[in-house]
Amino acid sequence: MSSNAQDTRMDSCPVAGEEVDLGHASLMDPGIHAHPNAFYWAMRHEQPVYYDEGLDMWLVSRYEDLQTVLADPITFSVEAGYAEQYAKGFIDEFKAILERDGGGFFPDAIMTDPPYHTRIRKLMEGAFTAHRVKALEPDIAQVVSELIDEFADKGAADGVQDFAVPMTIRIICAQLGLTDFDPDKIQRWSLAVTSQIGRMQDREQMRENAREICDLQNYLIANIRAREETPRDDLLSDMIHARAEDEENPTLTFKEVVSLARALLIAGNETTATALGNLLYILATQPELADAVYDNLDDDRYMTRFVEELLRLEPPVRGLSRMTTKEVELGGVTLPKGAHMLNLYASGNDDETVFECPRKFDVERPNIVRHVAFGSGVHRCVGLSLARMEIKVAAREFVRRLKDLKLEIALEDIRYLPTVATRSMASLPLSFSKR
Numbered sequence: 001m002s003s004n005a006q007d008t009r010m011d012s013c014p015v016a017g018e019e020v021d022l023g024h025a026s027l028m029d030p031g032i033h034a035h036p037n038a039f040y041w042a043m044r045h046e047q048p049v050y051y052d053e054g055l056d057m058w059l060v061s062r063y064e065d066l067q068t069v070l071a072d073p074i075t076f077s078v079e080a081g082y083a084e085q086y087a088k089g090f091i092d093e094f095k096a097i098l099e100r101d102g103g104g105f106f107p108d109a110i111m112t113d114p115p116y117h118t119r120i121r122k123l124m125e126g127a128f129t130a131h132r133v134k135a136l137e138p139d140i141a142q143v144v145s146e147l148i149d150e151f152a153d154k155g156a157a158d159g160v161q162d163f164a165v166p167m168t169i170r171i172i173c174a175q176l177g178l179t180d181f182d183p184d185k186i187q188r189w190s191l192a193v194t195s196q197i198g199r200m201q202d203r204e205q206m207r208e209n210a211r212e213i214c215d216l217q218n219y220l221i222a223n224i225r226a227r228e229e230t231p232r233d234d235l236l237s238d239m240i241h242a243r244a245e246d247e248e249n250p251t252l253t254f255k256e257v258v259s260l261a262r263a264l265l266i267a268g269n270e271t272t273a274t275a276l277g278n279l280l281y282i283l284a285t286q287p288e289l290a291d292a293v294y295d296n297l298d299d300d301r302y303m304t305r306f307v308e309e310l311l312r313l314e315p316p317v318r319g320l321s322r323m324t325t326k327e328v329e330l331g332g333v334t335l336p337k338g339a340h341m342l343n344l345y346a347s348g349n350d351d352e353t354v355f356e357c358p359r360k361f362d363v364e365r366p367n368i369v370r371h372v373a374f375g376s377g378v379h380r381c382v383g384l385s386l387a388r389m390e391i392k393v394a395a396r397e398f399v400r401r402l403k404d405l406k407l408e409i410a411l412e413d414i415r416y417l418p419t420v421a422t423r424s425m426a427s428l429p430l431s432f433s434k435r
């Protein structure tokens with residue numbers, strides 16, 4: 001563990017970290033889990049499609065191989081990969097609890113393969129237009145401003161718990177039209193849902209999580225029923241009443257709406273909160289970037305590129321799963337049918353064959369939008385306009401109001417949530433002063 005995991009031609013660039021000897025290295029290793037970039041580098045250079053024994057999954061690390069997987073959603077199935085992960089080991093008991101106490105078991109309609117997925121996606125996108133997001137900018141700015149008001153005078157706050165998490169919960173609830181929400185419950189519900197693909201829960205935790213998900217579904221069902229007769233001006237109503245004219249089944253079923261509302265509430269909250277935590281981390285640890293943002297607050301081109309580079313350098317979603325539906329060759333490895341894979345978007349964003357000097361924050365990169373922080377292909381993130389807008393407005397308002405942002409704990413004391421799907425800080429103590 002002496003030299004560093006970086007090409008010699010990259011000598012002047014920030015390095016990925018201490019060299020990792022692949023051997024039996026695993027993403028489950030706490031050190032690698034917290035600081036994975038050197039592990040990604042070693043895989044890309046030695047075994048780009050690497051079998052991780054600890055996870056029992058094939059890790060796809062190169063940009064090019066990720067593109068191959070993402071371009072072929074039939075060979076590399078989301079549905080099969082997701083089913084393999086979901087409530088692993090406890091699926092029958094989990095289903096029974098939801099059917100008894102949670103209004104039913106509603107499989108994730110979006111975590112499916114074409115052609116079923118194509119219909120769902122069309123109906124969802126129709127409801128979730130970029131236009132609607134643009135109109136939300138002043139509301140997002142208002143939420144950011146209110147949150148900053150709550151801690152600006154104190155000179156200190158937790159960037160994750162006092163800002164990132166409450167901000168994203170308020171925004172996604174406003175989008176969906178959920179006005180009577182309890183933020184603590186939503187945080188618990190998110191954890192309960194994401195635990196089902198985290199591969200780390202035991203039976204007792206599964207039962208507790210199932211109880212939380214019942215509570216979540218009952219809450220959503222009441223809100224959906226209230227909009228069936230009388231639509232409101234919100235995303236939930238738009239999904240319930242969405243129509244695709246050329247389809248055999250032109251509307252979403254009740255089961256599909258419940259599952260999509262659940263997916264949006266959770267996906268719209270965990271990932272964006274992680275991105276906002278990363279934003280504050282970058283601003284606190286690279287003060288020259290905070291100064292650059294301040295100098296360019298009203299320059300939309302700069303702010304847009306700043307957001308893209310943040311997403312490339314610190315991608316909130318580390319990896320999501322797929323399963324092969326037939327034997328297939330990828331990155332020099334023959335994968336059997338039924339191979340469970342993890343698409344490492346975070347490693348793709350770090351691939352030096354695509355992004356020169358990848359560990360450097362560079363808003364002037366010519367190919368800045370090629371990153372895969374939102375995936376690619378038919379499953380590319382449906383909420384990306386909303387996510388980008390939230391990050392941009394948060395960066396602008398935070399830097400406009402506060403300065404001298406500093407981390408109040410040592411870098412090595414930052415703790416990450418125990419999941420391979422995202423790389424999310426549990427908390428981020430910060431200090432600052434008012435401008």
Ligand code: HEM
Binds near residue numbers: 264345373374382384
């Ligand atoms: C910075 C924030 C976000 C990041 C980094 C992110 C990342 C991703 C990624 C990587 C995927 C691809 C999944 C795959 O390849 O299997 C995805 C899909 C998805 N995202 Fe996001 N996301 C973010 C925010 C959001 C928001 C705000 C919403 C909703 C309001 C959302 C809803 C979804 C949904 C429903 C899918 C599934 C799409 C499909 O399979 O067709 N995401 N997201």
